[in-house]
Amino acid sequence: MPIALVWFRSDLRLADNPALHAALEAGFDPVPVYIHAPHEEGRWAPGAASNAWRHRSLKALDLALRQRGSRLLVRRGDSAMVLQQLIEQSRAQALFWNRKYEPATQPRDAAIKQALKQRHVQVRSCNAALLAEPWDVQTRTGEPYKVFTAFYRNVMAGLAQRALQDAPEALPAVPSALKGEGIDALGLAPALNWDAGFWEIWQAGEAGAHQALEVFVEGALRGYLDQRDLPDRIGTSRLSPHLHFGEIAPWRVIARLQAQRGVSLDRDIDGFIRQLVWREFAHHLLHHFPHTAQQNLNPRFDRFDWASTAPGPLQAWQHGRTGVPIVDAGMRELWQTGMMHNRVRMIVASYLTKHLRVHWLEGARWFWQTLVDADLANNTLGWQWVAGTGADAAPYFRVFNPVTQARKFDPQARYITRWVPELEALPVNARFAPWEFPQLCRGRACDYPHQPIVDLAQGRQAALAAYARTR
Structure with a gap:
């Protein structure tokens, strides 16, 4: 079977992973790759707490891949250079990834896609993070939104449930000739274990994300709108880090909530989905106004x-x-x-x-x-x-x-x-x-x-x- 690289970034899951599933559906043997390149994030290289989470999430992803016969190939360096090396070493014919939307990474990804296509490598990018692409939602005059309520109405009017895709039961082995680094070697985990308190309440990784969703549905969802502002209790979903690292798809969250529809929960479900659309609005704004990461929009x-x-x-x-x-x-x-x-x-x-x-x-x-x-x-x-x-x-x-x-x-x-x-x-x-x-x-x-x-x-x-x- 021909080989394709599947480049993992902020999509650290196997279920509902469009890039992985697209590679499999196209008939490729996927080689899962993670490239450590924080210098390419510009002024907003990941912070210490994010690195601590990513360390555990990468380990969870690697374990899930190994349980299916594959493994995560970890490299570090300039992404374009590492990808080119891996394509040559594996003789990969294609590269699949899920999009990132930060101001520093979008132009990098576009340059990589153009350069590889010129070398006759098939490249495909997918949406694994958002309900709607930032460029697909616009006002009647074709402008980006600056007011949430109007943005929310637009998104909800066009919202369609995407098909859910379970994690593959088995995956092809990564060729043994392809070598990488250990996740520990990336230095993401804090040296002094100052993050010990994190893991008393969090479980990083895809399994932790699905567990957090179930805990929310069975608990805080009921009464969410009334209790989400009360800090002395667990009245929120606690899904935000899982969504950020792509350990669960937002459309899977919505599908799980919709399955709970009933007169007594509709108000809370609608209220939570509204918060998910606030997340969409944030990405919409940053895409259209990238300077706002450092400067006032007004x-x-x-x-x-x-x-x-x-x-x-x-x-x-x-x-x-x-x-x-x-x-x-x-x-x-x-x-x-x-x-x-x-x-x-x-x-x-x-x-x-x-x-x-x-x-x-x-x-x-x-x-x-x-x-x-x-x-x-x-x-x-x-x-x-x-x-x-x-x-x-x-x-x-x-x-x-x-x-x-x-x-x-x-x-x-x-x-x-x-x-x-x-x-x-x-x-x-x-x-x-x-x-x-x-x-x-x-x-x-x-x-x-x-x-x-x-x-x-x-x-x-x-x-x-x-x-x-x-x-």
């Missing part, structure tokens, strides 16, 4: 008076020592688990960009290093949305009051207490703003900052004044 904010990035306030925010319990709880959850509840992400981002008036890029860079689901499109959209600088953004003058938010979404302070245990001896009503209750300082509570690093009212007023100067 140029008005190019003259905004951001505060100087003094290390003290930024580091206090990063390490959960701002003196604002809900903010500190979120940042500590992030450090220990590689994840932060979505409602709390908005609170901590608002606090950084509004109360501290630190440029959203500083927050985006920290999240990039510490989130296991760090996705350039979602990270960019989220930070620009909260900062008020992006598409369909919350207006800048919308400043979350972190104390009010905590009382509303964590009314028993369970989330705060879990991640800021210094405050557990205080009455519940004092845990939201302990500086208002100095007489209660006792025990470990005295080790917590006695005052926020910035007065909330003064920080809000300074942010609104800076905003007014841009008008």
